[in-house]
Amino acid sequence: MTFEQLGLSADILRALSEQGYARPTPIQAQAIPVILDGKDVLAGAQTGTGKTAGFTLPLLQRLSDASTASGRRAIRALILTPTRELAAQVGESVATYGRHLDLESTVIFGGVKINPQIQRLKQGVDILVATPGRLLDHVSQRTIDLSQVEILVLDEADRMLDMGFIHDIRKVLALLPEQRQNLLFSATFSREIKALADRLLDSPVPIEVARRNTAAERVAQKVYRVDRARKSELLAWLIGHHDWRQVLVFTRTKHGANRLAQYLEKAGLSAAAIHGNKSQGARTRALAGFKQGEVRVLVATDIAARGLDIDQLPHVVNFELPNVAEDYVHRIGRTGRAGREGEAISLVCVDEDRLLRDIERLLKRRLPGEVLEGYEPDPSIAPEPIQNGRGQRKGGGRTAGRGRGGDKARPAARKAGGRNGAGGKGRGRPAAAPVRSRDEKGDVDGNTPFTDNSNRDPVVLAGGNEIARRKPRSKGKAAGRSGGRRRPAVS
Numbered sequence: 001m002t003f004e005q006l007g008l009s010a011d012i013l014r015a016l017s018e019q020g021y022a023r024p025t026p027i028q029a030q031a032i033p034v035i036l037d038g039k040d041v042l043a044g045a046q047t048g049t050g051k052t053a054g055f056t057l058p059l060l061q062r063l064s065d066a067s068t069a070s071g072r073r074a075i076r077a078l079i080l081t082p083t084r085e086l087a088a089q090v091g092e093s094v095a096t097y098g099r100h101l102d103l104e105s106t107v108i109f110g111g112v113k114i115n116p117q118i119q120r121l122k123q124g125v126d127i128l129v130a131t132p133g134r135l136l137d138h139v140s141q142r143t144i145d146l147s148q149v150e151i152l153v154l155d156e157a158d159r160m161l162d163m164g165f166i167h168d169i170r171k172v173l174a175l176l177p178e179q180r181q182n183l184l185f186s187a188t189f190s191r192e193i194k195a196l197a198d199r200l201l202d203s204p205v206p207i208e209v210a211r212r213n214t215a216a217e218r219v220a221q222k223v224y225r226v227d228r229a230r231k232s233e234l235l236a237w238l239i240g241h242h243d244w245r246q247v248l249v250f251t252r253t254k255h256g257a258n259r260l261a262q263y264l265e266k267a268g269l270s271a272a273a274i275h276g277n278k279s280q281g282a283r284t285r286a287l288a289g290f291k292q293g294e295v296r297v298l299v300a301t302d303i304a305a306r307g308l309d310i311d312q313l314p315h316v317v318n319f320e321l322p323n324v325a326e327d328y329v330h331r332i333g334r335t336g337r338a339g340r341e342g343e344a345i346s347l348v349c350v351d352e353d354r355l356l357r358d359i360e361r362l363l364k365r366r367l368p369g370e371v372l373e374g375y376e377p378d379p380s381i382a383p384e385p386i387q388n389g390r391g392q393r394k395g396g397g398r399t400a401g402r403g404r405g406g407d408k409a410r411p412a413a414r415k416a417g418g419r420n421g422a423g424g425k426g427r428g429r430p431a432a433a434p435v436r437s438r439d440e441k442g443d444v445d446g447n448t449p450f451t452d453n454s455n456r457d458p459v460v461l462a463g464g465n466e467i468a469r470r471k472p473r474s475k476g477k478a479a480g481r482s483g484g485r486r487r488p489a490v491s
Contacts (some may be wrong), residue, residue, distance in 0.1 A: 006032045009061055012099040016057075016300045019096065025050035026209045032058045036444065038181055040201040044208035044335060046187040052093045052468040055079075055153050055183050060150065062181075063126055073104055073124030074148040080132055080172065082159040083303065084109040084280060085287075090155060091129040103127060110134040111280040118143045130162065132168035139175065144176045154200075157186040158193055163303070166192070173200065188326060218347075219336035221344045223356065223369040227377050228349040231319060232260060234375050235347060239297065244315050246290070249299045250331050250388075252320040257299045260319060264297050274305070278343040301326050318346040321355040323386070325362040350383045 002023055003016055016022075024032065027045045031407040034041055035058035035457045045051040066076075072489040074125055079094075091107035098105065105127035113416050116320065121128075128135075128144075138144040152173075152478050154160065160169065180202050197204065226234050231267070239247055251257045264271035272286035272295045291297035291310060301323060313335045322328050336342025346367070350358055360366055 001029050003057075007034070007036060007059060009064065011064070012057060012061060012097060015097050015099050021053075021283075022168050025054070027051050027207065028054040028057070028206045030209070031055060032062065034205045034207070035059065035183065036061060036179070038062070038322040040181060040204040041183045041185075042197050042201055042206050043183070043185045043205040044187065044189060044206075045185060046330060049209055051185055052090055053097065054153070056090070056097055059127070059151055059153070059183075060094070060101060060103065063103055064098075064101045064152070072234050074292070075125060075128045075144070075146060076148060077127045078146065078149050078172075078176070079127070079129045079152040079153040080135070080160070080169070081129065081155045082131065082165065084111060084131060084165055085283070085305075086156060087129050087131055089468065094127055094129065105129065108138065108139070112161050114138075114141075119161060128159050132165045132172060136168055136171060139171075146172070149176050149180055150330060151181045151183070152176060152200075153183045153185070154196075155185050157184050158188045158190060159303075161190070161192050166196070169196070169465045172190060187330065218340065219332050219342040219344050221332065221346070221367050223346045223348050223367045224375070225369060225371045225377050226347055227381060228351060231349065231373060233315060233348045234372070235319060236259075236264060236269060237375075238317075238345065239264075239268075239269055245293065245296060246313060247297045247315045247317055248290075248305070248310070248313055249297055249317045249319050250305065250322070250335055251299060251301060252323070253430045254301055256320065257301055261297070262298045264299075269297055270295050271299060273299040276299045276303065281310075302331070305331075305334075312340060314342060316342070316344045318344070321346060321348060321352045321449070323355065325355070329362070335387065350377065350381055352387050353383065355386070 003013055003021065006024060006029070008016075015448070027043065027049045028051075030192055031041060031051075031054040035055060041055075043051065043054070045168065047201070059079075063076055079090055081090055085108050087109045091105065094105045103126045104124060106117070106120045106125045107129045108121075109131040110133055114134075117134075117138070118141075121138070135144070139146075148384040154169070160166075182204075184193075184197055184201060184204070224238075237242070237248070248259065251260055251449070254273075254277050257275050257315050261271040261273040272289060273284050274283045286295060286298065290298040299319075316329065316335045320329060322331065332342075332344035335344060346356075348369075356367070
């Protein structure tokens with residue numbers, strides 16, 4: 001099947017041809033005709049399947065075909081994503097595929113100045129890509145109007161729910177017209193996702209490809225047994241011995257990512273870390289350096305890596321196994337794309353035996369293991385509990401803690417200058433929602449309270465986004481944050 005057979009317009013086909021795309025992926029072949037017919041969709045597809053084009057292409061065509069009144073453009077399509085990186089990636093796809101259409105689009109997320117976003121929205125846009133928290137910031141400031149949305153897309157809905165955004169999503173839904181087309185894309189179909197779909201979708205067409213428990217056939221997977229304390233040493237040796245030039249490494253925590261990147265730098269390997277505590281500018285520079293070959297090793301947490309689009313990535317390393325088995329498949333799916341060969345290495349210590357069993361149970365097969373000479377595990381070392389990604393120790397009950405190790409109880413309220421709530425928004429979490437650890441929290445998706453950025457220097461990136469880079473501040477100066485969402489300073 002070709003894109004021409006799917007009924008796409010000449011302008012969209014031209015954009016696809018310019019990108020070198022001739023044939024749709026399975027998710028695109030199934031989703032595009034259904035979306036063009038105006039039906040709701042419940043799609044199961046993971047990263048790397050072409051799902052973004054699966055909804056952006058028909059969305060662009062439907063909007064371009066519909067007649068619009070003269071005057072200021074209104075937001076007619078809203079695409080919600082869990083993270084900044086994914087929002088930026090989707091926004092880039094919309095701009096690329098719609099380059100020959102008379103449609104305007106923009107992307108909004110936190111971690112950057114809000115005023116340029118306000119000015120862009122005032123100019124009028126047809127398509128808005130946003131993270132939930134920053135979208136609600138604009139709603140609270142009345143700088144955005146969602147009353148004319150015709151198409152709603154929830155991309156990676158499972159991750160949004162994992163990150164505790166169900167309240168934010170409900171608030172957004174309450175602002176939208178009842179008559180609209182709804183498209184929900186999720187890698188998994190948990191009970192929560194099904195409940196959301198029941199509320200959101202009207203007689204949806206189910207589409208499912210590349211199930212979450214299937215690993216890429218072209219990815220060679222291997223487990224190296226090693227003691228926890230020697231993982232960094234072994235990783236540096238593997239990279240140097242095999243002369244790996246581009247390696248994406250996953251850690252469980254933000255602090256662990258920093259420590260590992262610093263270790264590799266000292267070992268003579270150019271490395272950078274990306275996670276929620278890094279500014280958007282730092283993360284953008286690290287990713288750009290990695291793609292250009294200036295950075296040899298990119299160390300990332302699971303959430304921060306969401307939405308990263310890296311072509312021809314040859315090596316993925318699980319420095320630490322993920323707490324959720326499905327995330328293993330998502331991690332290694334970053335390599336071996338588009339028919340290319342890939343390699344996924346996991347460094348496993350005695351603490352992670354149960355996590356490895358969970359992964360093998362999901363994959364329905366054993367992963368080949370190896371012990372390298374000189375790195376044999378010490379059999380006298382006893383396993384230690386692992387803090388999982390939702391505030392629990394693996395195999396134990398829920399703790400009151402939120403940070404590494406879960407030792408500190410969650411405070412009832414934050415002092416001025418502290419961070420607040422999931423994503424920094426200060427909005428409450430439902431009692432049944434999972435509590436994420438600090439390494440999954442923070443401003444990963446850019447959902448931080450709006451603050452006066454007058455004390456920051458802008459760094460202009462491609463596309464005109466200004467990244468707020470904080471200037472040095474005297475120790476006695478208050479940060480001025482409160483426990484709720486910050487209102488803009490009066491200019």
